[in-house]
Amino acid sequence: xxxxxxxxxxxxxxxxxxxxxxxxxxxxxxxxxxxxxxxxxxxxxxxxxxxxxxxxxxxxxxxxxxxxxxxxxxxxxxxxxxxxxxxxxxxxxxxxxxxxxxxxxxxxxxxxxxxxxxxxxxxxxxxxxxxxxxxxxxxxxxxxxxxxxxxxxxxxxxxxxxxxxxxxxxxxxxxxxxxxxxxxxxxxxxxxxxxxxxxxxxxxxxxxxxxxxxxxxxxxxxxxxxxxxxxxxxxxxxxxxxxxxxxxxxx
Amino acid sequence: xxxxxxxxxxxxxxxxxxxxxxxxxxxxxxxxxxxxxxxxxxxxxxxxxxxxxxxxxxxxxxxxxxxxxxxxxxxxxxxxxxxxxxxxxxxxxxxxxxxxxxxxxxxxxxxxxxxxxxxxxxxxxxxxxxxxxxxxxxxxxxxxxxxxxxxxxxxxxxxxxxxxxxxxxxxxxxxxxxxxxxxxxxxxxxxxxxxxxxxxxxxxxxxxxxxxxxxxxxxxxxxxxxxxxxxxxxxxxx
Numbered sequence: 236x237x238x239x240x241x242x243x244x245x246x247x248x249x250x251x252x253x254x255x256x257x258x259x260x261x262x263x264x265x266x267x268x269x270x271x272x273x274x275x276x277x278x279x280x281x282x283x284x285x286x287x288x289x290x291x292x293x294x295x296x297x298x299x300x301x302x303x304x305x306x307x308x309x310x311x312x313x314x315x316x317x318x319x320x321x322x323x324x325x326x327x328x329x330x331x332x333x334x335x336x337x338x339x340x341x342x343x344x345x346x347x348x349x350x351x352x353x354x355x356x357x358x359x360x361x362x363x364x365x366x367x368x369x370x371x372x373x374x375x376x377x378x379x380x381x382x383x384x385x386x387x388x389x390x391x392x393x394x395x396x397x398x399x400x401x402x403x404x405x406x407x408x409x410x411x412x413x414x415x416x417x418x419x420x421x422x423x424x425x426x427x428x429x430x431x432x433x434x435x436x437x438x439x440x441x442x443x444x445x446x447x448x449x450x451x452x453x454x455x456x457x458x459x460x461x462x463x464x465x466x467x468x469x470x471x472x473x474x475x476x477x478x479x480x481x482x483x484x485x486x
Numbered sequence: 487x488x489x490x491x492x493x494x495x496x497x498x499x500x501x502x503x504x505x506x507x508x509x510x511x512x513x514x515x516x517x518x519x520x521x522x523x524x525x526x527x528x529x530x531x532x533x534x535x536x537x538x539x540x541x542x543x544x545x546x547x548x549x550x551x552x553x554x555x556x557x558x559x560x561x562x563x564x565x566x567x568x569x570x571x572x573x574x575x576x577x578x579x580x581x582x583x584x585x586x587x588x589x590x591x592x593x594x595x596x597x598x599x600x601x602x603x604x605x606x607x608x609x610x611x612x613x614x615x616x617x618x619x620x621x622x623x624x625x626x627x628x629x630x631x632x633x634x635x636x637x638x639x640x641x642x643x644x645x646x647x648x649x650x651x652x653x654x655x656x657x658x659x660x661x662x663x664x665x666x667x668x669x670x671x672x673x674x675x676x677x678x679x680x681x682x683x684x685x686x687x688x689x690x691x692x693x694x695x696x697x698x699x700x701x702x703x704x705x706x707x708x709x710x711x712x713x714x715x716x717x718x719x720x721x722x723x724x
Contacts, residue, residue, distance in 0.1 A: 299626060301622070301625065301626060318625050318626055318627075318628055319628040319630070320628070321628065325626040327622070327623060327626065330623070331619055331620055331622075331623035331624075333637070333641060334641050343627075343637075344627055347627055347628050347629055347633065348628060391627070
């Protein structure tokens with residue numbers, strides 16, 4: 236079973252599979268996620284791809300327990316996610332950092348999950364080193380550049396050594412340099428054994444990072460295939476059009 | 487017109503005389519003014535900051551009514567507050583046995599009643615605004631409601647200081663409440679505002695104006711000290 240307050244208790248075998256069954260999310264009468272069923276078992280990078288409004292963020296939010304299904308289920312290894320779970324972290328497109336030092340931002344996250352204070356220095360130093368922020372540890376978080384802020388955002392997730400990291404369009408607001416460093420970080424995270432699920436509308440990014448692709452369009456799952464198959468022989472007309480750079484019409 | 491200008495120039499020279507001679511009676515009055523109002527601000531902040539934050543973040547039955555009352559109480563007439571506190575503390579009142587009427591403590595109680603709504607209402611608005619930015623992020627990080635409240639209070643500390651100072655300004659400047667519950671007793675409960683009222687009534691306009699000038703100067707000094715401290719801290723953090 237999952238433990239919410241210990242950070243090393245769960246191996247990835249425990250977090251996966253992610254099982255989504257007949258998931259519906261409706262708001263104001265609009266079906267924003269419409270009957271999604273899928274299973275993710277592989278411990279690498281899954282990219283949720285699709286145009287704006289496809290339901291990518293909503294699916295990620297549901298996977299972190301920030302949204303509740305109107306119908307159907309989403310479970311990590313038979314467990315319904317709650318935002319308090321320390322084994323899983325969520326990265327927003329635009330980070331909201333606290334008005335305190337980089338280090339204090341990381342201490343805050345550890346304190347939220349009741350981590351023993353004697354472990355703070357080693358956990359924080361490791362996260363800072365991984366994200367290249369060691370030199371900026373005492374700097375105020377709010378004065379960092381956009382790219383540095385997003386790296387701190389990722390450090391804030393990483394410091395808990397989560398089994399799963401969910402990222403919602405993590406580079407949408409960054410320049411090419413910032414994007415490259417975040418993509419590099421995401422690859423490192425995956426290589427070290429953390430399951431990554433991220434959304435993007437950027438085909439190039441999906442191509443560079445994805446092991447498998449969930450292609451959403453208008454709240455429906457159009458394709459779930461390996462990245463190789465998706466880019467070489469997309470099964471659906473919608474995906475073919477998307478890859479070809481055509482505007483997608485409503486059904 | 488000439489007469490008024492003359493009054494003012496004489497009042498300024500009187501004010502400087504009083505200050506430079508460190509008039510002991512004046513120092514006593516200034517000291518009590520500051521002690522009463524600063525203590526009141528401290529207590530009102532201890533109550534008002536968490537109260538305002540809780541009203542912003544927790545939903546409960548009757549919250550709308552509490553918020554409406556709080557906003558209405560921001561403009562409470564000091565004399566009415568003084569009168570109510572007077573009735574509570576008078577011999578026959580429910581807290582009469584404490585013997586607090588006509589003491590600085592009674593003045594502090596009255597000022598706390600006056601300014602707690604101001605601090606709480608301004609805190610509520612500040613926290614509401616900040617919550618729009620922080621809520622999703624803190625929730626995704628796994629923060630529970632009580633922790634969110636503490637975090638938001640700390641994150642908005644520079645803005646909250648403005649509300650606390652609005653409270654201080656009202657406390658140090660009001661005369662109605664402290665006059666009724668304090669009684670303006672020389673060497674006991676006389677503060678700047680009650681002394682000004684007294685000297686005006688006695689006809690010593692010059693002294694009254696001099697005291698008024700000093701009162702304004704003190705408010706300016708206290709406010710600028712805190713604002714520059716706030717500015718320095720803000721620079722450090724942003």
